[in-house]
Amino acid sequence: xxxxxxxxxxxxxxxxxxxxxxxxxxxxxxxxxxxxxxxxxxxxxxxxxxxxxxxxxxxxxxxxxxxxxxxxxxxxxxxxxxxxxxxxxxxxxxxxxxxxxxxxxxxxxxxxxxxxxxxxxxxxxxxxxxxxxxxxxxxxxxxxxxxxxxxxxxxxxxxxxxxxxxxxxxxxxxxxxxxxxxxxxxxxxxxxxxxxxxxxxxxxxxxxxxxxxxxxxxxxxxxxxxxxxxxxxxxxxxxxxxxxxxxxxxxx
Numbered sequence: 563x564x565x566x567x568x569x570x571x572x573x574x575x576x577x578x579x580x581x582x583x584x585x586x587x588x589x590x591x592x593x594x595x596x597x598x599x600x601x602x603x604x605x606x607x608x609x610x611x612x613x614x615x616x617x618x619x620x621x622x623x624x625x626x627x628x629x630x631x632x633x634x635x636x637x638x639x640x641x642x643x644x645x646x647x648x649x650x651x652x653x654x655x656x657x658x659x660x661x662x663x664x665x666x667x668x669x670x671x672x673x674x675x676x677x678x679x680x681x682x683x684x685x686x687x688x689x690x691x692x693x694x695x696x697x698x699x700x701x702x703x704x705x706x707x708x709x710x711x712x713x714x715x716x717x718x719x720x721x722x723x724x725x726x727x728x729x730x731x732x733x734x735x736x737x738x739x740x741x742x743x744x745x746x747x748x749x750x751x752x753x754x755x756x757x758x759x760x761x762x763x764x765x766x767x768x769x770x771x772x773x774x775x776x777x778x779x780x781x782x783x784x785x786x787x788x789x790x791x792x793x794x795x796x797x798x799x800x801x802x803x804x805x806x807x808x809x810x811x812x813x814x
Contacts, residue, residue: 565669565783566667566669566811567783567807567808567811568783568784569666569775570667570807570810571783571804571807572666572749572776572784572787573666573667573772574634574772574803574806574807575784575787575795576753576771576773576775576787577775578801579753579771579787579792579795580749580756580757580764580766580768580771581623581626581627581768581771582605582623582624582627582764582795582799583602583605583756583767584753584757584763584764584766585615585624586602586606586607586609586615586618586757587602587758587759587760587763587764588612588614588760588761588762588763588765589614589760589762590612590760590761591760591761592718592722592727592758592759592761594760595759599758602754602757602758604791605620605621605791606620608622619798620794621794621795621797622798622799623799624764626764626765631806634806634807637810638813642813646689647690648691649690649691649692650686650687650688650690650691650693651693651695651698651731651732652690652731654682654687654697654698654731655686655735656686657682657685657686658679658680658682658683658702659679659769659773660682661675661679661683662675662682662773662776663675663772663776664678664814665679665776666775667776667811667814671777672747672773675773676702676706676739676742679739680702680703681699683697683698683699683702684699687699695731696732698731698735698736701725701732701735702739705721705725705736705739705743706742706743708721708740709743710743710744714744714755717740717744717755718744718759721740721741721759722759722760725737727760727761727766728761729762733761734761734762734765735769737756738770739770741755741756741766741770742773742774745770748774748786749771749775749787750787750791752767752770753774756770
């Protein structure tokens with residue numbers, strides 16, 4: 563396997579990893595997660611009273627992985643082109659994540675990926691239909707510095723209180739970059755931190771896992787993800803991302 567393919571697969575499986583770890587805690591508050599789980603340390607089934615993911619077994623992915631696969635297939639079928647998103651904020655958020663992952667797949671460092679995300683978010687905000695909302699690029703820069711050097715529990719509390727963990731792109735995207743700062747780019751740690759946030763934890767985990775999976779330190783890509791965790795993702799979800807990833811890499 564080439565290094566670039568390994569990084570691309572790390573991004574896709576890292577996304578699924580963050581999604582599945584965050585699945586049982588989505589729409590829960592951080593306080594409820596601490597009360598129920600203490601600290602989430604691995605895959606868990608959803609609680610019966612979870613209004614979104616009740617009944618889902620441990621290791622299950624959600625619509626975040628499903629939509630990432632659908633978008634990938636549309637890009638593949640469109641030979642690199644896809645119908646554009648709609649709003650300035652939506653495009654800025656999507657551009658930031660895409661640029662960070664692309665930088666990682668290309669061999670860039672975590673710092674380079676964050677810098678690329680900020681540039682792309684600024685460019686993306688110039689497209690689409692304007693809607694009111696905080697600037698994605700500015701919030702990524704702010705979130706990245708807000709939690710660096712803090713103990714994990716304090717960092718998670720600060721992310722919830724100041725950045726926010728809702729489905730709004732102005733919160734979920736910067737929250738994912740804050741998680742990456744705390745985890746120093748480690749994909750498993752980033753995904754677990756996101757799962758312990760609550761709110762839109764599966765989306766935040768998916769974003770953080772995708773970026774970390776592409777830029778993970780000296781051991782990058784799929785090779786940096788826990789083997790047993792990847793096996794669980796494949797088994798529980800019948801997830802096979804290699805063919806699509808290879809085709810997308812060929813388009814790149």
